[in-house]
Amino acid sequence: xxxxxxxxxxxxxxxxxxxxxxxxxxxxxxxxxxxxxxxxxxxxxxxxxxxxxxxxxxxxxxxxxxxxxxxxxxxxxxxxxxxxxxxxxxxxxxxxxxxxxxxxxxxxxxxxxxxxxxxxxxxxxxxxxxxxxxxxxxxxxxxxxxxxxxxxxxxxxxxxxxxxxxxxxxxxxxxxxxxxxxxxxxxxxxxxxxxxxxxxxxxxxxxxxxxxxxxxxxxxxxxxxxxxxxxxxxxxxxxxxxxxxxxxxxxxxxxxxxxxxxxxxxxxxxxxxxxxxxxxxxxxxxxxxxxxxxxxxxxxxxxxxxxxxxxxxxxxxxxxxxxxxxxxxxxxxxxxxxxxxxxxxxxxxxxxxxxxxxxxxxxxxxxxxxxxxxxxxxxxxxxxxxxxxxxxxxxxxxxxxxxxxxxxxxx
Amino acid sequence: xxxxxxxxxxxxxxxxxxxxxxxxxxxxxxxxxxxxxxxxxxxxxxxxxxxxxxxxxxxxxxxxxxxxxxxxxxxxxxxxxxxxxxxxxxxxxxxxxxxxxxxxxxxxxxxxxxxxxxxxxxxxxxxxxxxxxxxxxxxxxxxxxxxxxxxxxxxxxxxxxxxxxxxxxxxxxxxxxxxxxxxxxxxxxxxxxxxxxxxxxxxxxxxxxxxxxxxxxxxxxxxxxxxxxxxxxxxxxxxxxxxxxxxxxxxxxxxxxxxxxxxxxxxxxxxxxxxxxxxxxxxxxxxxxxxxxxxxxxxxxxxxxxxxxxxxxxxxxxxxxxxxxxxxxxxxxxxxxxxxxxxxxxxxxxxxxxxxxxxxxxxxxxxxxxxxxxxxxxxxxxxxxxxxxxxxxxxxxxxxxxxxxxxxxxx
Numbered sequence: 001x002x003x004x005x006x007x008x009x010x011x012x013x014x015x016x017x018x019x020x021x022x023x024x025x026x027x028x029x030x031x032x033x034x035x036x037x038x039x040x041x042x043x044x045x046x047x048x049x050x051x052x053x054x055x056x057x058x059x060x061x062x063x064x065x066x067x068x069x070x071x072x073x074x075x076x077x078x079x080x081x082x083x084x085x086x087x088x089x090x091x092x093x094x095x096x097x098x099x100x101x102x103x104x105x106x107x108x109x110x111x112x113x114x115x116x117x118x119x120x121x122x123x124x125x126x127x128x129x130x131x132x133x134x135x136x137x138x139x140x141x142x143x144x145x146x147x148x149x150x151x152x153x154x155x156x157x158x159x160x161x162x163x164x165x166x167x168x169x170x171x172x173x174x175x176x177x178x179x180x181x182x183x184x185x186x187x188x189x190x191x192x193x194x195x196x197x198x199x200x201x202x203x204x205x206x207x208x209x210x211x212x213x214x215x216x217x218x219x220x221x222x223x224x225x226x227x228x229x230x231x232x233x234x235x236x237x238x239x240x241x242x243x244x245x246x247x248x249x250x251x252x253x254x255x256x257x258x259x260x261x262x263x264x265x266x267x268x269x270x271x272x273x274x275x276x277x278x279x280x281x282x283x284x285x286x287x288x289x290x291x292x293x294x295x296x297x298x299x300x301x302x303x304x305x306x307x308x309x310x311x312x313x314x315x316x317x318x319x320x321x322x323x324x325x326x327x328x329x330x331x332x333x334x335x336x337x338x339x340x341x342x343x344x345x346x347x348x349x350x351x352x353x354x355x356x357x358x359x360x361x362x363x364x365x366x367x368x369x370x371x372x373x374x375x376x377x378x379x380x381x382x383x384x385x386x387x388x389x390x391x392x393x394x395x396x397x398x399x400x401x402x403x404x405x406x407x408x409x410x411x
Numbered sequence: 412x413x414x415x416x417x418x419x420x421x422x423x424x425x426x427x428x429x430x431x432x433x434x435x436x437x438x439x440x441x442x443x444x445x446x447x448x449x450x451x452x453x454x455x456x457x458x459x460x461x462x463x464x465x466x467x468x469x470x471x472x473x474x475x476x477x478x479x480x481x482x483x484x485x486x487x488x489x490x491x492x493x494x495x496x497x498x499x500x501x502x503x504x505x506x507x508x509x510x511x512x513x514x515x516x517x518x519x520x521x522x523x524x525x526x527x528x529x530x531x532x533x534x535x536x537x538x539x540x541x542x543x544x545x546x547x548x549x550x551x552x553x554x555x556x557x558x559x560x561x562x563x564x565x566x567x568x569x570x571x572x573x574x575x576x577x578x579x580x581x582x583x584x585x586x587x588x589x590x591x592x593x594x595x596x597x598x599x600x601x602x603x604x605x606x607x608x609x610x611x612x613x614x615x616x617x618x619x620x621x622x623x624x625x626x627x628x629x630x631x632x633x634x635x636x637x638x639x640x641x642x643x644x645x646x647x648x649x650x651x652x653x654x655x656x657x658x659x660x661x662x663x664x665x666x667x668x669x670x671x672x673x674x675x676x677x678x679x680x681x682x683x684x685x686x687x688x689x690x691x692x693x694x695x696x697x698x699x700x701x702x703x704x705x706x707x708x709x710x711x712x713x714x715x716x717x718x719x720x721x722x723x724x725x726x727x728x729x730x731x732x733x734x735x736x737x738x739x740x741x742x743x744x745x746x747x748x749x750x751x752x753x754x755x756x757x758x759x760x761x762x763x764x765x766x767x768x769x770x771x772x773x774x775x776x777x778x779x780x781x782x783x784x785x786x787x788x789x790x791x792x793x794x795x796x797x798x799x800x801x802x803x804x805x806x807x808x809x810x811x812x813x814x815x816x817x818x819x820x821x822x
Binding site: 002003004005006008009011014043044045046047048050053056057060061063064065066069070071072073106107109110113114117118119120121122123134137138141179180210211212253255256257258269270271272273278280283286287289290291292293294295296297298299395 | 413414415416417419420422425454455456457458459461464467468471472474475476477480481482483484517518520521524525528529530531532533534545548549552590591621622623664666667668669680681682683684689691694697698700701702703704705706707708709710806
């Protein structure tokens with residue numbers, strides 16, 4: 001009898017997106033001529049920049065002949081890409097990293113999902129609420145979550161750090177001992193950020209309390225304001241206590257091309273049961289080389305092209321396109337008195353639903369009356385109740401049209 | 412204090428390939444003019460077929476414009492690829508599979524490494540010896556292996572199924588209760604296969620003893636003989652007890668392009684602690700969608716092109732190229748009285764070292780006297796001691812030259 005990983009039974013159904021799809025389908029059946037605009041998904045829609053396309057074509061050509069063919073590459077990524085990452089994303093901000101501190105992967109979802117494996121199964125995990133579900137689900141699978149409490153709709157052994165308008169979506173420090181803290185800035189879903197001083201509080205806390213920050217920075221490219229740190233390593237001492245996750249998905253339109261990277265500094269110390277020091281970098285390297293076989297060569301060449309002068313300009317223009325949409329949504333909604341957050345340093349707009357509606361009621365109203373699909377905030381956690389997420393990843397035309405429709409609603 | 416996953420400390424150093432690199436480097440330092448030929452690595456060397464290249468170029472072009480852009484795809488793979496897989500790799504052999512029984516991934520190494528996650532941590536694991544190290548290492552990381560015994564050089568809780576010349580590299584059934592059995596056919600490293608009748612013994616055993624077969628079939632494309640099954644599902648009842656792993660890496664030269672797939676039939680039942688049935692397909696789907704974000708669109712289009720009429724011809728020609736090499740090695744070595752195995756249905760040749768030399772002594776002799784790098788069999792497990800692996804993935808010219816050199820050795 002093959003027994004299964006019992007922890008999987010504690011996973012809650014991925015209710016959010018299936019429920020959205022269900023309600024959308026039902027609406028379309030009753031309103032076959034409605035022109036629905038989706039501001040719900042977190043996926044990009046623009047074409048890839050020509051610098052990336054050219055690099056990918058050239059890489060495909062290289063694979064044609066034995067002389068230039070590339071088979072297995074280094075699991076951690078080719079040096080040409082790792083060097084470009086370090087030079088452009090870190091050294092330019094005064095942060096030194098060694099080649100073997102950067103691990104190229106096929107996606108941040110994989111990395112933030114897999115990272116927990118290298119830590120003890122009894123580590124106490126803290127997450128922001130609302131939260132990207134992968135942090136929670138992967139810890140449920142590993143058995144760190146404890147049972148799901150149907151009353152609180154939370155897992156008993158996970159520490160939830162609430163982020164609401166009351167605290168400007170800036171969580172308080174944990175009041176109990178935790179080992180791993182997932183922080184996401186610029187935040188998905190709220191679109192909010194921390195200043196350097198605010199992030200320093202977390203780094204100092206981690207150093208004083210011997211915990212580790214898992215810093216998901218997938219939306220870094222969208223930062224516009226000066227005082228918002230682009231990397232957690234801009235904070236002194238962070239290299240001892242933080243792992244940083246970055247992605248090319250939203251930065252460069254790589255959601256279908258698949259490339260990301262994770263920084264695991266050699267300064268991070270873990271401890272075994274006997275109290276001996278073990279370098280977390282060594283553990284991640286072992287995991288990465290044992291369970292992963294490197295990113296497609298074609299993809300890595302495409303990613304490296306982003307760092308060319310032409311690539312940088314094109315990426316900036318892509319980011320600007322989406323941030324223009326974000327501004328249109330943000331200002332359009334604010335102009336009719338809605339309480340809106342995010343959208344300044346992130347492609348997500350987080351709004352407080354009007355008149356105390358719950359998230360799903362607002363979903364139904366927006367779909368029914370404006371033919372717009374968004375994402376109910378409660379889908380990201382209990383602290384998301386009464387909030388709603390819109391994304392800036394649509395076309396400019398659809399974004400303008402959607403905002404016009406919302407402005408005409410009676411709220 | 413962040414405590415680590417203590418199981419990682421039981422991992423043994425990846426001694427094999429670092430030791431090979433060390434001895435090779437030392438040799439080159441002392442013999443800078445020697446022309447070394449590597450028949451050691453398991454990586455392909457030919458260029459990609461034009462059908463694949465054309466499909467990849469076309470896919471890159473699609474990503475240029477919003478109208479044809481592809482962002483996130485289904486984590487399980489696009490239907491166009493899954494349908495091609497089912498139609499060509501299974502239906503053509505009389506095997507019916509549903510779309511949701513096939514999971515496209517970025518590599519078999521990932522899949523065979525990750526599959527253990529969905530089973531209980533106290534599952535008893537059986538592996539062939541010699542063995543592809545990933546099966547063992549990923550179970551060590553999960554805590555299923557028990558301690559490493561430095562005397563036997565084996566893990567205490569893993570069941571090793573010995574494969575030597577004495578049993579024609581066909582392991583005996585386990586004599587103790589096991590839950591998960593990793594079988595690899597055509598085998599890496601021995602290059603040997605099972606007939607249908609021989610594989611049926613394992614399927615029947617698994618059905619009678621409620622265990623699961625994890626069938627690694629990465630080298631399926633190299634099968635030449637009629638009685639060798641291409642899929643474990645050719646055996647009646649296998650859909651209830653076997654997960655099958657396939658790869659495009661060696662089939663089509665995708666080691667740097669990254670694509671594979673795993674078949675998890677809906678008929679496989681797992682059991683929770685209370686004895687309730689849980690579909691293993693559901694568990695793997697949940698794992699795959701939570702920790703993985705799909706294979707690069709460009710790669711998937713390239714993989715699908717393999718199934719076009721032109722693609723099939725080109726793949727057959729690639730396989731033929733490598734199998735010609737295999738024949739040259741096999742026959743060349745046999746002609747001087749060496750005991751050789753494999754190389755008929757697989758790109759690996761497994762030879763018994765002459766005069767009772769141990770694997771590393773033969774490595775040194777081959778490198779020192781013939782300037783050829785191969786892989787010591789003992790690196791794959793204790794039952795590989797006194798054996799040696801050569802691969803057929805080099806160029807025809809180098810393969811012929813290498814065999815000529817070996818023929819001139821005094822053995």
